[in-house]
Amino acid sequence: MAVKASKDSDPAPSRSRSLQAISGFVADDKGGDFHKLLNDRVRLGILSSLAVSDRLSFSELKKLLEATDGNLSVHARKLEDAGYVRCEKMFADRHPKTEYRITKAGRSALDRYLKHMEALIRVTSRER
Amino acid sequence: MPIDIQNQAEDNLRFIRSAMERAERVSAVSGAGAMAMGGIAVTAMALSAGVESLHTRLLIWIATAFLAGGAGAAGSWIKARRNNLSFSGDPGRRFLLCLIPALLVGVVLTVSLLPTQQVGLLPGLWMMLYGAGVLAAGTYAAAPVMHMGGAFLVAGLFAHALPERWSNVLLGLAFGGLHLYFGYQVYRHHGG
Numbered sequence: 001m002a003v004k005a006s007k008d009s010d011p012a013p014s015r016s017r018s019l020q021a022i023s024g025f026v027a028d029d030k031g032g033d034f035h036k037l038l039n040d041r042v043r044l045g046i047l048s049s050l051a052v053s054d055r056l057s058f059s060e061l062k063k064l065l066e067a068t069d070g071n072l073s074v075h076a077r078k079l080e081d082a083g084y085v086r087c088e089k090m091f092a093d094r095h096p097k098t099e100y101r102i103t104k105a106g107r108s109a110l111d112r113y114l115k116h117m118e119a120l121i122r123v124t125s126r127e128r
Numbered sequence: 129m130p131i132d133i134q135n136q137a138e139d140n141l142r143f144i145r146s147a148m149e150r151a152e153r154v155s156a157v158s159g160a161g162a163m164a165m166g167g168i169a170v171t172a173m174a175l176s177a178g179v180e181s182l183h184t185r186l187l188i189w190i191a192t193a194f195l196a197g198g199a200g201a202a203g204s205w206i207k208a209r210r211n212n213l214s215f216s217g218d219p220g221r222r223f224l225l226c227l228i229p230a231l232l233v234g235v236v237l238t239v240s241l242l243p244t245q246q247v248g249l250l251p252g253l254w255m256m257l258y259g260a261g262v263l264a265a266g267t268y269a270a271a272p273v274m275h276m277g278g279a280f281l282v283a284g285l286f287a288h289a290l291p292e293r294w295s296n297v298l299l300g301l302a303f304g305g306l307h308l309y310f311g312y313q314v315y316r317h318h319g320g
Contacts, residue, residue, distance in 0.1 A: 041143065048144045049151035056151065064150050114144065117137040124134035 034109040035116065037082055042067050042075040047084060047110045050102035055088075058098040076100060084109055157223065157269045159315025161203015162276075165196040166307030173300025183242070185296055186250055189303075190238065193254075196303070207320050222268040230261030249288075251295040255302050256284030270318035276310035 038044050045065040049056055056064070062072050079085045084106030088099045102110075172192035176185040204220065234257040241247050259280025266274025283302035287295060 044140070044144065045147045048147035052148045053151045064147070110144075114141070117141050120137040121134055121141075124137070 034082070034084075035113065037078065037084075038109065038113045040075065042071060043079055044113075046072075046076055046079055046100070047102065047106055050085060050100055051107060051110055055099045055101045058100070061100065079106065082109075157273050157314055157318075158200070158203030158207040159311045159313070159318065159320060161200045161207070162307045162311025162314060164199040164203060164311075166304045166309075166311055168192055168196045168199060169303035169307060170300060170305075173296060173304055176296055182247060182292070182295075186242070186247065189251075189254075189299055192303075196307075210320065223265045226265035226268065227261040230257045230264070233257055248292045248295070251299050252284045252287035254284075255280050255287055255298070258303075259284055270314050272310045272313035272318070276306055279306050279310070 038047065042065055045067075046061060049061060049064055058072065058076075061067070061076070062069065065072065067075075076085065076087065080087050082105075084103055086101045086103055088101070090097050090099070169192060172188055176188040179185045179188065208220065234254055237253055237257075238250060241250055241253075259277045259282075261277070262280060263274055263277025266277050280302055283298060283306070287298045287302075290298065
């Protein structure tokens with residue numbers, strides 16, 4: 001009861017707890033800062049697109065995200081380095097083709113990012 | 129300040145949803161396959177136009193459904209292969225999971241109603257059940273697929289409201305015309 005009274009009179013502890021809960025989403029299991037990685041529209045777009053497709057080629061991703069070759073390859077490489085996407089290079093009709101697939105870690109990172117966004121919306125809605 | 133954070137978070141969620149929707153539109157349903165289904169249905173309408181017996185006409189349409197289903201599946205398989213996508217990948221699987229229950233209900237109702245006096249209800253039920261299935265499955269496909277599902281529902285309502293003699297034309301217009309029109313939209317704007 002006393003706790004409830006202090007909550008009602010001072011919203012700061014509850015706010016601090018909420019913010020703590022949000023910050024809990026920010027680091028991934030390996031301690032990596034996945035939030036920073038996904039806080040870029042091209043990288044977030046790559047991961048979101050791959051989450052609903054079995055695989056997407058470089059040109060499909062480029063068209064979907066309206067990105068340039070250089071921009072897309074830089075961001076895709078960052079996701080690949082983080083282990084969120086897997087890149088396969090092959091030849092199709094004698095032309096080189098690059099395809100991307102999301103990994104289990106990438107799917108989990110996107111899931112946590114979504115939960116983080118939802119938590120942010122919940123907390124900030126309460127404060128409005 | 130909290131409002132800015134909230135707006136940004138909402139904007140990020142909208143961006144993720146939009147990226148997912150655009151990506152799904154590259155895969156799954158084949159516009160060419162749908163057009164082939166439409167072509168088969170138009171042929172069936174022409175074939176059954178001169179047939180007097182309602183039962184025989186409906187049997188022609190049942191055979192057409194299997195043939196057209198095969199053409200649609202083949203179209204999706206070819207499209208998936210051309211785009212180096214798995215035919216049984218996530219979007220395709222979810223699409224089928226939404227479509228199949230309505231089709232199964234259609235099969236059960238067809239078997240139950242075919243030998244009865246209520247057989248005239250079948251064309252409208254077929255259109256509405258197919259429409260319901262396609263509308264649900266359209267959540268995982270390009271926008272025209274969902275619109276086609278809605279159009280089938282409306283066509284089914286017309287079939288129920290109009291006299292039985294219109295059923296063959298309505299089946300042709302719905303399964304032929306709608307597949308041809310929306311199939312072309314998918315073919316033209318959503319990767320073949």
